[in-house]
Amino acid sequence: MAQILECIPNFSEGQDEEKIEKIVQPFKDISGVKLLDYSADKDHNRLVVTMIGSPDALKKSVLEAMEIAVDLIDMNEHAGEHPRMGAVDVVPFTPVRGVTMEEAVELANEVAQEASEKMELPIYLYEEAATTPERKNLADIRRGEFEGFADKIQQPEWKPDYGPAELHSTAGASVIGARMPLVAFNVNLDTDDLEIANEIARKVRHSGGGLRYCKAIGIDLNERGITQVSMNMTDYTKTALYQSYEMVKFEAERYGVDVIGSELIGLLPAQALFDVAEYYLGVEDFSGDQIMENRLLEEL
């Protein structure tokens, strides 16, 4: 089966269009990578790139783009609203198909090692790739930002996972890691009572005793006169979309409220929907190899 991951690197350049184009060029040129989107925010002074591809092609293109960014961006002159600590601020890899989390973590390590050696860049591993619980959360690593990092990096507990224990003079430090893709899934309720939507969200989400890989809040859709349980499914392979859908439905019943539809926001892996179809049709022994398009993807 073809191995596909998504990668969403964040670079600290959101204003200079020439530099932005140079940084994304490798994602356009290298075969086996499909550039899905890149958007620069001037106020954040930050570039967010979304792409998918095979492990090898992603690795090659990310390393090239990192080198270009390290070359072009001077963090001493960088200002923007978004917290940041390096020219290549953060690089998450997420498995899409045929890739285990362990393999995504391995890829993050390979990229971190090569980048640290080539660019003399200090690099931290985060989320599933984190080497200690304190490094799991990006915000914890990044606290202090570029300006405070010259000191922080010298504390033993903040020794980088790869590269020198001192800040790169212009590119700062980077964070690389692996995590599951988020699936943004909203379920609409036939009520304008936000309190009901919030009550349901509380029961469905992990923190309220609900589903392990589900975050949820109630949202008011004023224009339509309805409310919504807005969910982030943080691991669709373990907590499936149909589980959160059915759970919203049976929680809504106690309020006499109907579920009247749903929304899928942004990108998601095909498997998240195959799982839904399999559940509702009760399909026995289904294999992804039966999907014609999956066979084509083996070629990549």
Add this chain to the structure above:
Amino acid sequence: MAQILECIPNFSEGQDEEKIEKIVQPFKDISGVKLLDYSADKDHNRLVVTMIGSPDALKKSVLEAMEIAVDLIDMNEHAGEHPRMGAVDVVPFTPVRGVTMEEAVELANEVAQEASEKMELPIYLYEEAATTPERKNLADIRRGEFEGFADKIQQPEWKPDYGPAELHSTAGASVIGARMPLVAFNVNLDTDDLEIANEIARKVRHSGGGLRYCKAIGIDLNERGITQVSMNMTDYTKTALYQSYEMVKFEAERYGVDVIGSELIGLLPAQALFDVAEYYLGVEDFSGDQIMENRLLEEL
């Protein structure tokens, strides 16, 4: 969006492995085509090849394989159990994604025209590509087979759609066309009473007053002590899988019989399952572009 079709050409050679390998070689060599399967049956003396790919790549590889088959196979020496009228007996194209039926018909015409010119081969168009109702059905065209065709081809109503109105001396004549992919979908019933399965099948299928693009029969699964409504969905874009599933369920209710699962047999397009997930989750405004893998397929 990438255009993908499936093509399942049938060649009249099921015994000589050297020849078989030569015929399938273009499907292995030409990029943009993924050879999914090829199987030769000695008794039928027939080779069935399954592949998917872009229109251009399919056209190129099918024409090359046809030329090789026309070169290698002498129908005067061919014997086998399966009815046949030519070296390249039949070539159906089926839309998988981003392709309309009109475009599949156009592709069938292009291949038929080029093949008839290059190989001096008489060619008939069938199914959706048929030019008259009498030519829709493959069995009607093929009746008489190679041995009877020297006469049949001279009747005005059996003038080929492309190529000369006489049989190719060694390769006979070919049938090329376009049709929807079949999705084989079986729904299991918690009863061993075949009569009930047959009654339900009768109500669900088109010929019994049921769904327009659904064929169905009852089947006894002796080993499991259950029965099954075995269906062929002849156009999943118009009659969706969830429709036939729900219909089996509500017909089964009158017998107090439960639906206890289902089976998807063989290959199917991803969209057939996306439609199911969309229905059961009630997803609003969903676009195939949101599926990560779909974006990768655009590259092909």
